[in-house]
Amino acid sequence: MVSLDxxxxxxxxxxxxxxxxxxxxxxxxxxxxARQARQGGADLLVFPELSLTGYVLQDLASAVALRPTxxxxxxxxxxxxxxxxxxxxxFVDEDSRHRFYIASAxxxxxxxxxxxxxxxxxxxxxxxxxxxxxxxxxxxxxxTRFGRVGMLICExxxxxxxxxxxxxxxxxLLLLASASPGRGLTAEPRxxxxxxxxxxxxxxxxxxxxxxxxxxxxxxxxxxxxWGGSTVYDPNGELLAQGAYxxxxxxxxxxxxxxxxxTRARLPLLRDERTALVMxxxxxxxxxxxxxxx
Amino acid sequence: xxxxxxxxxxxxxxxTGFLHSEISRFGFSRAVIALSGGLDSALSCYLTAEALGAQxxxxxxxxxxxxxxxxxxxxxLVIDALGVQxxxxxxxxxxxxxxxxFPDASPVRRGNVMARMRMIVLYDxxxxxxxxxxxxxxxxxxxxxxxxxxxxxxxxxxxLGDLYKTQVRQLSRAIGIPEPILNKPPSADLWxxxxxxxxxxxxxxxxxxxxxxxxxxxxxxxxxVQAGFKEDFVRRVVERVRRNQFKRVxxxxxxxTNRTVGYDFLYLRDWxx
Numbered sequence: 336m337v338s339l340d341x342x343x344x345x346x347x348x349x350x351x352x353x354x355x356x357x358x359x360x361x362x363x364x365x366x367x368x369a370r371q372a373r374q375g376g377a378d379l380l381v382f383p384e385l386s387l388t389g390y391v392l393q394d395l396a397s398a399v400a401l402r403p404t405x406x407x408x409x410x411x412x413x414x415x416x417x418x419x420x421x422x423x424x425x426f427v428d429e430d431s432r433h434r435f436y437i438a439s440a441x442x443x444x445x446x447x448x449x450x451x452x453x454x455x456x457x458x459x460x461x462x463x464x465x466x467x468x469x470x471x472x473x474x475x476x477x478x479t480r481f482g483r484v485g486m487l488i489c490e491x492x493x494x495x496x497x498x499x500x501x502x503x504x505x506x507x508l509l510l511l512a513s514a515s516p517g518r519g520l521t522a523e524p525r526x527x528x529x530x531x532x533x534x535x536x537x538x539x540x541x542x543x544x545x546x547x548x549x550x551x552x553x554x555x556x557x558x559x560x561x562w563g564g565s566t567v568y569d570p571n572g573e574l575l576a577q578g579a580y581x582x583x584x585x586x587x588x589x590x591x592x593x594x595x596x597x598t599r600a601r602l603p604l605l606r607d608e609r610t611a612l613v614m615x616x617x618x619x620x621x622x623x624x625x626x627x628x629x
Numbered sequence: 630x631x632x633x634x635x636x637x638x639x640x641x642x643x644x645t646g647f648l649h650s651e652i653s654r655f656g657f658s659r660a661v662i663a664l665s666g667g668l669d670s671a672l673s674c675y676l677t678a679e680a681l682g683a684q685x686x687x688x689x690x691x692x693x694x695x696x697x698x699x700x701x702x703x704x705x706l707v708i709d710a711l712g713v714q715x716x717x718x719x720x721x722x723x724x725x726x727x728x729x730x731f732p733d734a735s736p737v738r739r740g741n742v743m744a745r746m747r748m749i750v751l752y753d754x755x756x757x758x759x760x761x762x763x764x765x766x767x768x769x770x771x772x773x774x775x776x777x778x779x780x781x782x783x784x785x786x787x788x789l790g791d792l793y794k795t796q797v798r799q800l801s802r803a804i805g806i807p808e809p810i811l812n813k814p815p816s817a818d819l820w821x822x823x824x825x826x827x828x829x830x831x832x833x834x835x836x837x838x839x840x841x842x843x844x845x846x847x848x849x850x851x852x853x854v855q856a857g858f859k860e861d862f863v864r865r866v867v868e869r870v871r872r873n874q875f876k877r878v879x880x881x882x883x884x885x886t887n888r889t890v891g892y893d894f895l896y897l898r899d900w901x902x
Contacts, residue, residue, distance in 0.1 A: 352650075355899045393895040517643065520791075522634040555650040557897045558791075560643050581642055 352554025774873020
């Protein structure tokens, strides 16, 4: 496992608007922002969920699907861009059996390092993802040139278990991508959806003593607004940087990876995590007569 | 939060962004609005002028001979305050021949004809001005079905449809809509002395609190009664919301093939933009 110690990482979060179903136009925007981020000194650029396609795809899902290989004309250009800085892009991944996944790809030095398929597809309220997409079936951390990283997509981190699993799998940096439709207008200056996402992301950073970076969409699709407000929290749960709400932004933050050392010297939550106890109790809970979630 | 109070700055930000995005992505830079002199259309006009620039908004006043002078004057207050383009197109001589043909037509029929005549004028000017029609219907009105189908509810996009009437009032006050418009009783002004609250039989304040529980907070009707609303009032409102569902959906298409518009041919309106 690569160690993060002693490094600084400049991360950039691209909270972009997209054209719905127009991969070519969205690709152009990705390439242009990648140049801009590189000029700003970024080492890693994270795009939101479904950044190459737009979010409410419905019947467009199969038409905009890609395969992240060197002979794909879209990914070929992204691979080239990833020679200069590492990229996380959101797209629809079509597997060899023609299942369509909401996916994020981590690209570095011209190749794919890791692909995450969204494991929780919200199909309730205004969401209908389960109707159009296949469910991902793995949550895995992976090694990058900056250390071990985990990626999740939107509803994945509304559940506590995927971030927990990535933490145990060695991730010291969570890269979260969303296309979060703004909802819940109250007297408060933030929407309910904004408040909720910021609370849980700050909580993950604090509970797991890790860096948590979140890139969220901006713009509109029909009546849905995407609220931007991308964030980076450090292992103390401190907010390092935040993009503006309700507009496009490119937000850069320098992560001092030695903060992991300092925070965990003070607060050894990772050292003390009782994984064997978790396994034992999980087995008991799931193995009991009325198996399942209580 | 379990009340109707909203943050007006946030609402304004989201709604002006919505108007700008959903008009410009279709290649338009302009909008037309039917300005009645009432609060809803005034707020729509303020938001649209902020989103597109006043010179890109055409506000149209369409009085009938019985329309109150106040309605015309209050619409003019909005036009003057914003500096939007404006036009007055009386509908009297357009609807009178139909009324003469059916002299016994009820006030509801006449009101519907007037609302639909205004829609025709509005959509004609939409084409002439190259602007999209911005709607003015609020959430209370939509849920209660208090509108004329293909009349005042017709629009290309609607910034107010997720705000209850009392929230429209709150946002309008914050945005600086002139006092005379804020303070007068809401009315469709289709016949003399008509007021929304008189016709509906309850106040917006009351019904918004009930709708907020029923719709937003997912209370059962029984829970609303337990929360202090009169049983008869709850029953009437629930029934009214149910009965008017047809106004909130496109007409059903009889499914015959494997792929049918509305059932399994599913795309957003923003498809490709």
